[in-house]
Amino acid sequence: MDKLLLLKSMISTRQAESMSIENRNSLCDKRLRKLVRYAKTNSPYYRELYKDIYRDFDLEDLPTTNKLQMMKRFDDFITDQKVNMRRIEEFTSDINNIGYMIDNKYLVFKTSGSTGNPAVVLYDNKMISVSSAVAAIRTFARKEDYKTFMNNGRRTAGVFADYGFYLACGMSKYLQIQMPKNNNKINIDVNLPAEQIIRQLNDFKPSMLSGYPSNLALLADFVQLDIKPDVVITGGELLTDRTKKKLENKFGCYVQTHYSCTEAGEIACQCREGRLHINEDWVIVEPVDKNNKPVGYGIRSDKVLITNLSNYIQPFIRYELTDRVIVHDEKCSCGKNTRWLEIEGRTDDIIEFRNGVKIAPMSFYKILEEIKEISRFQLVQRSDEVLELRIISTDRQNAFAKAEKDLADFLLSKGVDNVKIKLSEEAPQANKTSGKFKHILTDCQTQTKIVS
Numbered sequence: 001m002d003k004l005l006l007l008k009s010m011i012s013t014r015q016a017e018s019m020s021i022e023n024r025n026s027l028c029d030k031r032l033r034k035l036v037r038y039a040k041t042n043s044p045y046y047r048e049l050y051k052d053i054y055r056d057f058d059l060e061d062l063p064t065t066n067k068l069q070m071m072k073r074f075d076d077f078i079t080d081q082k083v084n085m086r087r088i089e090e091f092t093s094d095i096n097n098i099g100y101m102i103d104n105k106y107l108v109f110k111t112s113g114s115t116g117n118p119a120v121v122l123y124d125n126k127m128i129s130v131s132s133a134v135a136a137i138r139t140f141a142r143k144e145d146y147k148t149f150m151n152n153g154r155r156t157a158g159v160f161a162d163y164g165f166y167l168a169c170g171m172s173k174y175l176q177i178q179m180p181k182n183n184n185k186i187n188i189d190v191n192l193p194a195e196q197i198i199r200q201l202n203d204f205k206p207s208m209l210s211g212y213p214s215n216l217a218l219l220a221d222f223v224q225l226d227i228k229p230d231v232v233i234t235g236g237e238l239l240t241d242r243t244k245k246k247l248e249n250k251f252g253c254y255v256q257t258h259y260s261c262t263e264a265g266e267i268a269c270q271c272r273e274g275r276l277h278i279n280e281d282w283v284i285v286e287p288v289d290k291n292n293k294p295v296g297y298g299i300r301s302d303k304v305l306i307t308n309l310s311n312y313i314q315p316f317i318r319y320e321l322t323d324r325v326i327v328h329d330e331k332c333s334c335g336k337n338t339r340w341l342e343i344e345g346r347t348d349d350i351i352e353f354r355n356g357v358k359i360a361p362m363s364f365y366k367i368l369e370e371i372k373e374i375s376r377f378q379l380v381q382r383s384d385e386v387l388e389l390r391i392i393s394t395d396r397q398n399a400f401a402k403a404e405k406d407l408a409d410f411l412l413s414k415g416v417d418n419v420k421i422k423l424s425e426e427a428p429q430a431n432k433t434s435g436k437f438k439h440i441l442t443d444c445q446t447q448t449k450i451v452s
């Protein structure tokens with residue numbers, strides 16, 4: 001860890017907390033121009049993409065990019081030509097390299113590929129410092145939770161995918177290697193049997209518990225889990241109101257979330273009003289429609305373009321994310337002057353039917369959430385004509401009958417009348433490799449047993 005760089009990032013991130021909107025905008029603009037200049041000089045991909053971009057440009061003049069283009073031309077995309085995909089593949093084929101830097105310069109991460117193929121993302125020292133600074137300064141929504149956490153020895157337990165080059169795992173291994181004497185942090189593999197996770201959590205007694213909301217909600221069902229964290233911080237998936245309440249009831253503490261991704265780092269952090277404020281000093285967020293045209297405040301976007309102002313080895317400039325968000329510019333009563341956003345079911349899929357009707361996952365989610373007999377659910381599209389419902393319920397038949405009727409009525413109202421809804425024998429389950437959970441997804445490849 002470059003300590004000087006970390007200190008500088010901490011200072012500038014702290015300063016941005018009290019900046020006027022004008023000053024922050026001008027800081028952001030300066031950072032953007034520096035990054036674009038660097039990308040154009042050092043990345044053959046950007047040199048070509050920006051061939052018509054000169055000194056005086058507006059953000060909107062810059063052509064957009066996406067995962068497909070980036071992965072197709074990975075070696076040209078990054079700004080250090082000594083590193084390439086062949087060497088990265090060799091490096092990541094050895095899991096002992098997790099948490100270590102390639103060439104002692106860059107951390108290597110892979111995304112879980114919940115929307116298609118995984119992306120490979122390198123972090124340079126600046127990106128690591130800025131991520132750490134933003135996390136240290138802005139993670140806690142409430143000052144009082146931060147104080148209790150500090151007073152209780154900063155004991156942190158994370159339940160994440162703990163075996164791959166994923167961000168949470170890789171970063172936590174990196175910090176362990178940097179600070180081997182720190183024994184106040186553990187990472188538990190989300191894919192271990194629940195009993196083992198619970199035993200480790202009970203023994204460790206964390207002050208801060210973090211993990212995917214869907215998985216923490218599952219663990220919360222176990223009476224054996226007996227911990228009293230000071231705060232629960234979820235990530236990686238949408239934290240729904242239902243899960244938030246459930247976790248608050250179980251742990252008796254404040255439950256919050258944040259919005260991040262491997263490519264952009266920390267995009268938004270929660271305030272005490274529960275709003276996700278964009279880290280506008282380090283990330284530019286543009287909500288856009290499906291043609292990458294801007295959508296206004298208060299309007300739901302189809303995608304987001306992100307510009308990560310702190311990563312120079314792999315510049316993400318106007319890079320498409322498939323998240324759907326609503327950005328707000330109304331003043332928040334917490335006192336922060338940054339814009340804030342709402343995210344729709346992050347990892348869930350849009351379900352498309354043969355007649356071209358597309359349905360947002362949130363619509364299905366809302367219907368199923370209303371059925372009180374269902375304690376957990378997952379809806380899987382198996383084909384154009386088959387939706388499979390996985391549920392946990394003490395009254396399965398009755399719960400399914402209600403769900404089937406409500407879903408069929410809803411689909412009919414959307415002009416979809418040829419879909420069969422089937423009850424699955426299987427329980428709702430997370431993706432086997434990433435450990436992340438989708439409530440609503442399309443999976444037309446694997447078949448499972450269906451009872452009705």
Ligand SMILES: [Zn+2]
Nearest residue numbers: 271275332334
């Ligand atoms: Zn706020």
